[in-house]
Amino acid sequence: MIALRLVRLIEHHSDELAAELVAKLETFSRTTELRKVPVEELRRHIQEILQHFGEWLLTKTNDDIEQRYFEIGERRASQGVALSDFSWAIVLTKDHLWEFLQRQGFMNSPVELYGEMELLRLLDQFFDRALAFATEGYEQYIQFRNDYETRARETQKATR
Numbered sequence: 001m002i003a004l005r006l007v008r009l010i011e012h013h014s015d016e017l018a019a020e021l022v023a024k025l026e027t028f029s030r031t032t033e034l035r036k037v038p039v040e041e042l043r044r045h046i047q048e049i050l051q052h053f054g055e056w057l058l059t060k061t062n063d064d065i066e067q068r069y070f071e072i073g074e075r076r077a078s079q080g081v082a083l084s085d086f087s088w089a090i091v092l093t094k095d096h097l098w099e100f101l102q103r104q105g106f107m108n109s110p111v112e113l114y115g116e117m118e119l120l121r122l123l124d125q126f127f128d129r130a131l132a133f134a135t136e137g138y139e140q141y142i143q144f145r146n147d148y149e150t151r152a153r154e155t156q157k158a159t160r
Contacts, residue, residue: 003119006101007054013100014050018043021096025089033085037076045072046093057122065126066133073137077145083138087131094127 010017022043025031034042049056056065076086098120 018047030088069133070137073134074141077138077141
């Protein structure tokens with residue numbers, strides 16, 4: 001399976017890809033608020049996903065993706081990262097992986113082209129779900145925080 005070979009290539013180059021992506025995220029104008037996230041935390045998260053990318057694309061369930069990215073969404077919200085910056089980070093990650101595969105020059109035959117199309121479908125499916133679940137986690141955190149602050153204000157008023 002060509003797509004699996006491409007996934008293994010991403011896994012093999014996960015350290016390099018993570019370092020490049022962190023550098024992109026640090027300089028991209030639409031992800032400036034990611035600077036609120038410790039660089040090591042960001043790099044570690046990216047590397048963890050890329051080192052096991054085949055599992056994330058091929059064997060992890062929607063529930064697995066939901067759990068992981070819901071937590072990440074909550075974490076980024078708690079760190080004060082704007083949702084738009086966080087969303088752009090996910091988009092840039094997908095783009096970065098696709099650019100890497102294009103640099104590898106795998107489009108030599110129709111079979112390889114089909115493999116790349118198959119992988120692109122898997123990438124889109126994974127990152128679309130990751131973005132949606134992360135957004136849900138982010139929004140839940142903001143709602144929880146707002147509810148907490150409202151209750152705290154009401155309690156203060158009641159005790160005066």
